[in-house]
Amino acid sequence: MSTTDTSRTTEQPPHKPKFTFPSALTVLAIVTIAVWLLAFLVPSGLYDRNDSGAPIQGTYHRVDSGQSFVDRLNGLFLAPVNGLYGIQDQKTGQVGPDLAGDLYGSAGVFLFVLAIGAFITVVFATGALDRGIGRLAHRLRERGALLIAGIMVVFSVLGTVEGFAEETLGFYGLIVPLMLALGYDRMVAVGTIILGAGIGVLCSTVNPFATGVASSAADISLGDGIVLRFVMWVVLTAVTVAYVIRYARRVQRDPERSLTGFLPGDRDQDAGSEAEEPELTGLHKAVLITMGLVFAFMIFSVVPWASALTGDADAKPYGFELGWSFPQLAALFLCAAVLIGLVARLGEQKLSSMIIQGAADFISPALVIVLARGVTVIMNNSKITDTVLHSIEGIVKGTSSGVFAIIVFVVNLPLAFLIPSTSGHATLAMPILAPLADFAGVSRAVVVTAWQAASGWMNLWVPTTAVTIGGVALAKVGYDKYLRFVWPLLALLFLMICGFVAFGAVFT
16 A cells, blocks of 8 residues: 555544443442442331231331441441341341341342352253244144244243243244245234233242242232133233234235345245154153143142132142242252153263252343342341331322232332343342232232332333343344334233222232
């Protein structure tokens, strides 16, 4: 290059870093500091408690927190530790790692999340779940509506029982070409994947990361409220599947009505040119059956069958009820991970590495739970939790139970945007929301259902979730076009959720 050419070279302006929304861990760290500072301004107060530990309405009174500045500073320093294994003193109510009393920290839930991570990772390592979904897609490749319904129902089932969400990102390479080959557009693939799994998470029945964590924070059983959540799951899944199929048929009849249009080569694919049907070996079948039995046993072990079948919350448990909670479930999934590895013949080395990798992959949501619990410890030790509860009590006081449930749903929508982690959101919000249910004469299980519906509804579209943003990017669909596609469904789901939680509040 000549000197003249070089002199005409202009410097490029420095690249401005693109803003990215902070992670859930960062958000909760900020929340921790903010709550610690607010505790200096919010007056301390307490409710009188009944024998079960629930606050008694109308008994709120101001008290002295009894904490010096050094005590509060130490509380901030130890917040994550207390969030994991803090012990609550029965006399003073204070939480600390070296006190004597009941476990206040979330160690049980923390270990449960790691165990679930190990189990899910081992299942994926066998290839059975991928093969099973691939086989379903291949067999239904010439029956488009049935293919969409089948995949969405499978994803929804996985979403409602184990929070299947980020795992869907691995299926775009399979489902996008299939949908294009059937005459649909890329939006159909996005709707099938995101909405299929998302509606399952929204209507979680025993999803450990949503229902499980929220139930633990609300001090109720994982099985409480499962009947309402199951009915809600059936109805909302059916509506969502119908919505996607309706759009798919419209595009198939008239490609000009596609919201995304078609990229070069999209219309050249042929459904009949698919590769051979993925082989599902005996080992794969055994893994899938074992996985199904594990989740079925988990549901059986946590459901309060006497209460569910009789409708009496105080019914005497049947002899066959296990009444398991997080310690037993953590042990169950660790054993199940080993069992799956043995059934699939992974070998000792691979099985061990998959269990460790699975626990490591899920350390982030586990730490989110710990940090969120640490925030509640700061509020507890500063004696401001009941003050916040008292202020909200004035808002919902006098409202009907149905209106109360809808308010809980609506209030959680902005919280779900700020804290997209369902585990962190649940751990942070439930200590405040669950006692409100006692004041309103509503089952705490309804509050859990309303909370998880708000979290699930927001996570169907907010740009702070990797599932949505990553999904539309992998499918090469604009986020704005996805919003245009999904907003009528969101409006419909919003109204239906309000109806369900109001019904649940009145009749449960």
